[in-house]
Amino acid sequence: MRIAIIGIGAMGCLFGARLAPLADVVMVGTWPEGLAALRERGITLADAQGERTIPVQVAGAAALPPCDLALILVKSYQTARAARQAAEWLAPQGLALTLQNGLGNDEVLAASLGAARVALGVTAQGAMLLGPGRVYHAGAGPTHLGVTPLTRERLEEVGALFRQAGLETHLTENITGLVWGKLVVNSAINPLTALLRVPNGALLENESARALMEAVAWETARVAQAQGIRLPFDDPAERVREVAARTACNRSSMLQDVLRGTPTEIEAINGAVVRAGQRLGVPTPINATLWRLVCALETTHPLPQI
Structure with missing residues (x-):
C-alpha cells in the first residue's frame, strides 16, 4: 500500500514510524526544519522501550505517484491545504483518512475529494513532539475507523495494516x-x-x-x-x-x-x-x-x- 502521511508533527511522525517498515510511506509537510530532519535521519521514535530511528521517504518538489491512502494528520486549520495536496496525489480509488481533532475536517476533505474518497476516524494514541522529526509515544490507545458501504472494503485493508503495525484498530458504524x-x-x-x-x-x-x-x-x-x-x-x-x-x-x-x-x-x-x-x-x-x-x-x- 502506498501511503502519503500529510502532517509531520507528533501524530504524523508516530504513524509514519509505525507504518514505514510495512508500507510504501512518504511524509508530506511544509515545516522546513521538520522536513530537513526527516530527510537527514528519518523519524526518531522514543517510548518506554527506548529510542530508535526509522528511515522514511519525504515528498519533494516532484509529483508523487498515485497514493492508495492519504492519512491526514495536520492541525484542523491546515485541512484545506491538505485537501488540495491529497487531490493531487490520491489515486482514483484511493482514500483520504482523517484522524484529526475537532469537527468539520471530513467535510473540508469531501469538498475537494468527494465523499466516496473520504473516511473519518478517531485515535486515542498519545504523542508529543520532542523536536523536528523526533516524537515521544506518550501512550497507546485504540483507533476507530468509521465505515460506510462505500469505504468498508478499503478500510478493512487499512485496519489490517494498522494492526500489523501494532496500532490497535477497530471499524465502527458509530464514528x-x-x-x-x-x-x-x-x-x-x-x-x-x-x-x-x-x-x-x-x-x-x-x-x-x-x-x-x-x-x-x-x-x-x-x-x-x-x-x-x-x-x-x-x-x-x-x-x-x-x-x-x-x-x-x-x-x-x-x-x-x-x-x-x-x-x-x-x-x-x-x-x-x-x-x-x-x-x-x-x-x-x-x-x-x-x-x-x-x-x-x-x-x-x-x-x-x-
Missing part, C-alpha cells in the same frame, strides 16, 4: 458518536491545560480546575445529545476524570501548541461546540469562555518578567 466522545474530552481537558500550562493530571489535583473540566464535559455532551448522537459513555464527567488520570503526565496537544507559540485547534474544538450549540439552541457559556480565552492567549504578548 460520529466516537468523534463527539473525543470532543467531550478534548473540549474539557485541552483548553484548561493550555490556559493553566499544566499536564492533564494536574486538573484533578485542583478543585476549581476539576469542577470546570467536569462542567465543560457535561455542556459538550448536551450539545451532542441534542443531535441524537450516541456517545460511548453515560457520564461525561466520569470519562474526563478517567482520561485525565490515565494520561496524567501527558501534555495536551493544545498545551504543546501554546508552549511552542503556534496556533491551537480551539476553533475546531470549543469553537465548534459553541457554534453547534447556537444552531441547536443549547447554551454553551463555559465552552464560549474557554474559546475566547484561548483565542486571546494566542494573540497576547505577555510583559517581560521583572
